[in-house]
Amino acid sequence: MKSLYNWLNNRIDMDGAIAFAQKKRVPVFYGTVWYYLGGISLFLFAIQLVTGILLVLYYQPGADTAYESVKFIVSKVEFGWLIRETHSWSANLFVFFVFIHMFTVFFAKAYRKPRELTWITGMILFVLALAFGFSGYLLPWNELAYFATKVGSDIAGAVPVVGEFLLRVLRAGDEVTGATLTRFYGIHIAILPGIFTIILGIHLFLVQIQGMSVPPEIEKLPEEKRRTIPFFPDFVLRDFMAWLIVLNVIALLAVFFPWELGPKADALAPAPAGIRPEWYFMFMFQTLKLIPAHVWFMEGELFGILFFTIGGLIWFFVPFLDKKAHMGIRSTFWTWFGIGLVIYIIVLTIWGYMV
Amino acid sequence: MGQPSRRTFLDWLFRGGLSAWVISVTYPIVRYIIPPDVPEIDMSSIEAGLLSDFPIGGSKIIRLGRTPVLVFRKINGDFRAMEATCTHLDCTVQFKKEDERVWCACHNGYYDSDGKNISGPPPRPLGRFDVIVQQDKVIVKKPDLA
Amino acid sequence: MKIWLTLIAFSLSVGLAQESGCISCHIELDEDLDDHEKIVDNYLGGVHAKNNLDCSDCHGGDPEAFDDEDEAMWDAESFRSDLTKIDQLEMCGSCHSNPNVMKQYTASIKTDQVDQYETSHHGIALENGNEKAATCTDCHGVHGILEIDHPKAPVYPFNIPITCSNCHSDESYMAHTDLPTDQYKKYESSVHGIALFENEDVGAPTCNDCHGNHGAAPPDIVHVKDICGTCHINNQDLFQTSHLQSMLLSEGFGQCEACHGNHDIAKPNDDMLDWSEGALCYDCHADGGNAKDMSNHFYSVITNLNSDIELATSMVHDAENKGMIVDELLFDLEEAHKVLIHTRTNIHSFNIDFVDSNAIAGFEAAQAAVTGAQQSLDEFDFRRKGLFYFSLIITFTVIVLGLKIKVMK
Incomplete structure (x- = not known):
């Protein structure tokens, strides 16, 4: 063990890396618990990588084989059910923790100078996470996924000018078919992981060199009043503890609340009742349903897309819009903006599930 | 017990727990990677048996995915495969080699050797499957959707 | 409406080699003669109009006389306004019994209807002078006769019971015979009637499938x-x-x-074998003996198989509800169920050995499903146990880790 370490140390300066990690300190205050969220998201992404790679060993894309191979995995392959359940549950928890991570960062104003780029890369990762969810949902090729994808990709078709083009690119044709499945598969297991890993690398690199952000009021405290602990081993061990707990929760969910496979997708079958997108798209889905057919001069769907595009852009560029944060002042406007957004998402999501 | 020994004891416990955890995670993964005894079924085709399993006039009911399929060999040596579920009331049909017809015993419905309903209550023909003979293997395949 | 009909009639009359002088007048006659417009309308929708047969082909007369009523009808020797039932047979038969005529329209058409009819109870009654007996038009309709496979034809499977019951359920009409008039009512609630009317199964037997059609008679x-x-x-x-x-x-x-009875054949059920009053065999074999043993034996084979299947089904569903994949067990259940149906058929051999030896496969299939379902349920328990131990390991590690962090401070 020791000699291996020495061997490595002679080549890649392990001492230096550990010294850096030990020197790096994590602030301790009421919000320290929020620091675990990014780590948990990272851990969930790692689970996704491992279980995803394992699923690829047996999964066969294609309209004739996708559903059958998933069925084969969950019924014939030993622990196949566990791998699939873990992948699905971990995916949902991933999106969930990414949401919370994003909002805690927002309310702590951690996006302010010098961390604008961390926020921007984080936002890109958020969008990629949603894309992961959307593309992965179709892969079992079951009825519900098929129709949810149909409805979901329809929305892309409503984008002005390029809608038709987008829809065809997304579906690899005019309809959701086996070609769409192949395309989604490629996006899900090759394109997205590739981009995600690069952006994630930048995101983590930025976090490492800039250290943890603290809210403005903590930052203003005199040095002696600010408590910290070393990143290594103290914080890392705590992180690890959180990961273990999350993994146990996933195992519980996988055993007690398995995801049903349901019937195989059939393009000619009538759409089943209760087609729903995944929960993290619910607030958008419900908004689009609530918008009247015509708003002013444009179609309701177009208005919805415009609404989400503008909203998304504001959210994306919030580090540049919130000038007060850079001066270390909490902007009441942006805080309320965030609170309003949280309430909006929660209410619309619940509403979506009630109807 | 002094502070250092307590710490060592905890470290020892921690390593134990960690090892158990690593094993409990690795074990399912290793078992998962070992392919199951049942070969993965390619759902668009299946081996119905060997050529020697089908003498002239011989027949067999196999399952392709969730569909029972009747495979038989005509007097002239040709193979035919079609859904084995009668289109009338879902009974299972059989091949009658004497008159080269497919027969449903439930209500005496008849289909010809191409699956067309020719007498009795069946309202529709039986869906056809393709049969491919590769060396000594008889393979039944879902027809290509053109 | 009238204008359109006239137009149709006109265009048709052109098509009919200017023969339809009849229609051009009769379509206007509604005020004087009831329903003539309807008759023409019916006729135009029928198979005879489609094949260029004109009114005069059945009613005689001279359609080319057009406006001259006397010349067209009353003075023409061939003219017949009403046809008697005997006339009808002769008139329809003049084409339909003549292969040389019929094969021009449909090469493979049958031409034995009149011959068959003469052997039927309808035909015999008519020959004996009973004018109430049904002839061609009573079943096929009059002016707007449709092809027999036209869904609106009175002889299309779904319509046959109603067509027959027009006479056979009419008590006063049937008063001259000793035939019952409750056949339709009985049939309607029978297994066959339900298949035809409720399940819309065109293959389900209706009146003519047992009694024949042109040669209608009760089977001996x-x-x-x-x-x-x-x-x-x-x-x-x-x-x-x-x-x-x-x-x-x-x-x-x-x-x-x-x-099983006749018109009111009920869907058979297993209780028909349960030895007690009302059971099928009991009615004749009330004194017991061999019949009682056999009936009891069949009853127990079928009910045992049935309850085995029920047990297997509930176990399979239990496993399915617990999220296990049970596709292959469903095949076993299907197989067992198929044997159950065969066993119910096999009792008609009234041979205990035969029934028993053929039922074995069903018991085996049901057992296979039970075993498979049990394996699935065991697997389900295994998952919970595995989860328990996994949680134990994690909880232990987390606690130790917590202590370690505490000590580190």
């Missing part, structure tokens, strides 16, 4: 098994080999009918 008791055997072939084969067939015939019973 010797041949009841053949008639039922048209569809219930296995039951017929088994029954023919049983000792029961000759016994029933010698007692004057109509074989299948003796137990």
